[in-house]
Amino acid sequence: xxxxxxxxxxxxxxxxxxxxxxxxxxxxxxxxxxxxxxxxxxxxxxxxxxxxxxxxxxxxxxxxxxxxxxxxxxxxxxxxxxxxxxxxxxxxxxxxxxxxxxxxxxxxxxxxxxxxxxxxxxxxxxxxxxxxxxxxxxxxxxxxxxxxxxxxxxxxxxxxxxxxxxxxxxxxxxxxxxxxxxxxxxxxxxxxxxxxxxxxxxxxxxxxxxxxx
Amino acid sequence: xxxxxxxxxxxxxxxxxxxxxxxxxxxxxxxxxxxxxxxxxxxxxxxxxxxxxxxxxxxxxxxxxxxxxxxxxxxxxxxxxxxxxxxxxxxxxxxxxxxxxxxxxxxxxxxxxxxxxxxxxxxxxxxxxxxxxxxxxxxxxxxxxxxxxxxxxxxxxxxxxxxxxxxxxxxxxxxxxxxxxxxxxxxxxxxxxxxxxxxxxxxxxxxxxxxxxxxxxxxxxxxxxxxxxxxxxxxxxxxxxxxxxxxxxxxxxxxxxxxxxxxxxxxxxxxxxxxxxxxxxxxxxxxxxxxxxxxxxxxxxxxxxxxxxxxxxxxxxxxxxxxxxxxxxxxxxxxxxxxxxxxxxxxxxxxxxxxxxxxxxxxxxxxxxxxxxxxxxxxxxxxxxxxxxxxxxxxxxxxxxxxxxxxxxxxxxxxxxxxxxxxxxxxxxxxxxxxxxxxxxxxxxxxxxxxxxxxxxxxxxxxxxxxxxxxxxxxxxxxxxx
Ligand code: SF4
Numbered sequence: 001x002x003x004x005x006x007x008x009x010x011x012x013x014x015x016x017x018x019x020x021x022x023x024x025x026x027x028x029x030x031x032x033x034x035x036x037x038x039x040x041x042x043x044x045x046x047x048x049x050x051x052x053x054x055x056x057x058x059x060x061x062x063x064x065x066x067x068x069x070x071x072x073x074x075x076x077x078x079x080x081x082x083x084x085x086x087x088x089x090x091x092x093x094x095x096x097x098x099x100x101x102x103x104x105x106x107x108x109x110x111x112x113x114x115x116x117x118x119x120x121x122x123x124x125x126x127x128x129x130x131x132x133x134x135x136x137x138x139x140x141x142x143x144x145x146x147x148x149x150x151x152x153x154x155x156x157x158x159x160x161x162x163x164x165x166x167x168x169x170x171x172x173x174x175x176x177x178x179x180x181x182x183x184x185x186x187x188x189x190x191x192x193x194x195x196x197x198x199x200x201x202x203x204x205x206x207x208x209x210x211x212x213x
Numbered sequence: 214x215x216x217x218x219x220x221x222x223x224x225x226x227x228x229x230x231x232x233x234x235x236x237x238x239x240x241x242x243x244x245x246x247x248x249x250x251x252x253x254x255x256x257x258x259x260x261x262x263x264x265x266x267x268x269x270x271x272x273x274x275x276x277x278x279x280x281x282x283x284x285x286x287x288x289x290x291x292x293x294x295x296x297x298x299x300x301x302x303x304x305x306x307x308x309x310x311x312x313x314x315x316x317x318x319x320x321x322x323x324x325x326x327x328x329x330x331x332x333x334x335x336x337x338x339x340x341x342x343x344x345x346x347x348x349x350x351x352x353x354x355x356x357x358x359x360x361x362x363x364x365x366x367x368x369x370x371x372x373x374x375x376x377x378x379x380x381x382x383x384x385x386x387x388x389x390x391x392x393x394x395x396x397x398x399x400x401x402x403x404x405x406x407x408x409x410x411x412x413x414x415x416x417x418x419x420x421x422x423x424x425x426x427x428x429x430x431x432x433x434x435x436x437x438x439x440x441x442x443x444x445x446x447x448x449x450x451x452x453x454x455x456x457x458x459x460x461x462x463x464x465x466x467x468x469x470x471x472x473x474x475x476x477x478x479x480x481x482x483x484x485x486x487x488x489x490x491x492x493x494x495x496x497x498x499x500x501x502x503x504x505x506x507x508x509x510x511x512x513x514x515x516x517x518x519x520x521x522x523x524x525x526x527x528x529x530x531x532x533x534x535x536x537x538x539x540x541x542x543x544x545x546x547x548x549x550x551x552x553x554x555x556x557x558x559x560x561x562x563x564x565x566x567x568x569x570x571x572x573x574x575x576x577x578x579x580x581x582x583x584x585x586x587x588x589x590x591x592x593x594x595x596x597x598x599x600x601x602x603x604x605x606x607x608x609x610x611x612x613x614x615x616x617x618x619x620x621x622x623x624x625x626x627x628x629x630x631x632x633x634x635x636x637x638x639x640x641x642x643x644x645x646x647x648x649x650x651x652x653x654x655x656x657x658x659x660x661x662x663x664x665x666x667x668x669x670x671x672x673x674x675x676x677x678x679x680x681x682x683x684x685x686x687x688x689x690x691x692x693x694x695x
Contacts, residue, residue, distance in 0.1 A: 016540075016543070017536055017539075017540055018415055018416075018515055018540065020652075020654045020655075022633075022652070022654040022655070022656055022657050023654065023655060023656070026656055026660075027633050027634055027635045028635075030257050030285075030635060031257075031286065031298065031300035031301050031303075031304050031635070032260075032300065033260035033261065033264070033303065033304060033307050034260075034261065034264075035261045045655070045656050045660055050642065050660060050661070074536075075416065075536075076415060076416040076419070076449065079415055079416065079449060080351065080652065080654060081350070081351045081365075082258065082349055082350055082351040082353075082365035082366060082367050083257070083258065083367075084258065084261070084349075084367035084368040084369060087367070102416060102419070104416070104419065104449060105385075105419055105420065105449065105450075105451055106351055106364075106365055106366065106367060106451060109366070109367055109370065109382075110367035110368075110369065110370075113367065113369035113370065114369065163243065164242060164243065165240075165242030165243050165244050165383075168242060169242075176369070176373055176381055177269070177271070177372065177373050177376045177377060179381075180246060180373065180376075180377045180379060180381065181376070181377060183237070183238060183246060186237050186238045186246070187237055187246070187248070187377060187378065187379055190237045190248050191248070191378070194248065194250070197483070198250075198343070198480075198483070199476055199479070200471075200472030200473075200476040200479075200480055201250050201251075201278070201341075201344065202277075203470075204277060205275070205277045205278075
């Protein structure tokens with residue numbers, strides 16, 4: 001996973017609440033066995049008409065928003081299914097940061113695993129952000145995860161909060177599995193206890209020599 | 214030994230007991246490494262996880278604790294002909310190949326046990342009280358009906374569980390939703406679920422594990438409890454749980470993967486302790502009086518946009534705030550509905566009875582009870598898609614297929630089908646579908662398709678009348694709780 005430290009980029013606005021994962025990436029794109037190439041399906045039904053022609057007034061179809069790296073959205077963004085395809089589609093399109101009043105829980109986990117920073121801001125802060133973007137010639141934001149601050153086009157700094165665990169993981173681009181496998185002994189100890197307490201959950205499984213301590 | 218039996222000390226919630234008994238270790242950054250007992254896998258959210266494993270040359274930690282089945286992409290008609298769409302077919306083949314490579318138990322498309330992952334997990338006894346259970350699918354919340362801590366995860370997490378049998382996660386807060394009283398005439402667990410989502414809203418449960426309690430919940434069958442927990446994610450909460458009791462034990466007993474012999478008693482001892490202690494403190498409490506529940510139908514594009522069938526399409530002008538007003542206007546525009554319209558005057562083109570919400574035997578029995586001896590309205594295309602091969606076989610043994618077929622329903626092979634239409638079972642743009650599934654999002658059942666969520670008996674009534682219809686008018690008083 002790529003690290004996230006600082007990001008300066010065009011911010012597109014999707015002023016809708018409860019944008020669900022079916023809208024972010026519709027079903028017809030879920031048959032892929034890859035993580036890449038999903039950008040073309042991002043917000044498909046909002047971006048294209050039934051004939052596959054771009055809908056001109058959808059923000060991501062206009063310049064400079066085709067290059068958007070940041071998305072500002074309404075509350076409960078990413079609700080619905082667990083499909084990580086939604087996150088891969090954002091990533092493939094170029095979006096590394098979403099700012100909204102709130103996010104759905106599974107979507108939030110999925111973003112964290114893919115190096116997308118989610119920033120939850122109170123509605124007043126979002127309003128300021130939107131106003132600044134609207135006035136600017138170049139609707140860019142500067143997101144600094146180290147300093148936990150967004151710089152608006154006019155130069156105003158907007159602080160944000162992010163939990164320490166997520167921040168560290170994003171800053172360092174940690175591989176979760178690698179980190180967990182370093183705790184293999186603890187996992188094996190738990191497994192040994194589980195085998196004793198819940199033998200019926202281990203039926204037919206031989207005792208791997210290496211995992212018992 | 215694990216902390217399996219409630220120890221003296223602080224009263225704990227069921228959620229806390231499930232959590233505490235699965236903590237491998239707490240990390241400095243505030244996350245917990247949680248042990249996962251059961252991992253269900255389907256074709257859509259797993260291929261990238263297996264490629265990740267292959268890339269890092271990692272084995273699957275516990276293939277025996279993992280279980281896979283194709284369900285989303287599978288044809289529900291002419292199955293012998295295989296899967297037409299090349300990408301869908303490939304996805305199912307890749308799943309089978311990955312399972313073979315890693316020796317993961319796999320149910321093939323042509324197996325009599327094949328079905329929707331959340332229907333067959335419980336059927337096979339993989340779902341049990343006291344386990345932690347995950348699947349790359351948000352409706353994994355279904356399994357919480359057994360007193361399991363079950364939740365949906367993304368594909369990166371699927372890979373993590375495959376590689377380590379654990380998950381890095383944070384403990385959610387606890388909410389208790391207590392529902393007391395008898396469900397009114399014509400209402401079922403689906404109406405209860407829609408009532409909960411309607412009251413909490415689509416984000417009201419975010420950050421919580423919800424425990425469902427109260428006499429209404431206790432009196433539900435396992436099928437009903439699964440319906441309730443299935444819809445739990447629709448209010449933003451990843452897991453819903455119900456304390457196991459005799460109903461649960463009776464359901465689990467003698468299933469393939471259930472504890473047997475002397476282990477059954479040990480299991481019961483542990484399962485019996487799985488309830489919130491008296492005095493356990495919840496972060497939030499909600500009470501619902503069952504008497505206030507009615508047969509519901511959704512009118513919008515979010516599952517909380519719900520109204521009693523004898524109600525009307527709301528007027529956005531009456532919305533409590535500007536955001537809600539905009540959301541309602543957008544929903545009504547998509548749904549092609551006018552404010553103030555009586556819901557029973559909304560015509561229906563398609564009826565779908567099935568999905569992991571309402572594709573179980575009890576659901577089919579209830580719907581068949583309404584349909585028996587009657588005919589589907591001429592302009593309606595209606596279909597029943599059993600949740601699993603076992604449900605289908607059971608229904609056929611009871612003659613339910615004949616009832617549906619002679620009424621004019623299509624009787625299909627098991628799978629997700631029109632719940633999300635990945636297999637090509639779709640409603641057309643502008644068509645209105647009365648659906649027993651769980652999501653009415655824009656485009657969910659097909660681009661431009663309009664979904665009205667409702668219970669199996671309400672779907673049956675809609676099929677007969679060709680419009681949204683109050684099932685109570687179809688039910689004799691003796692057919693209570695259809
Ligand atoms: S039936 Fe619908 S909700 Fe259930 S697993 Fe299949 S697609 Fe998901």
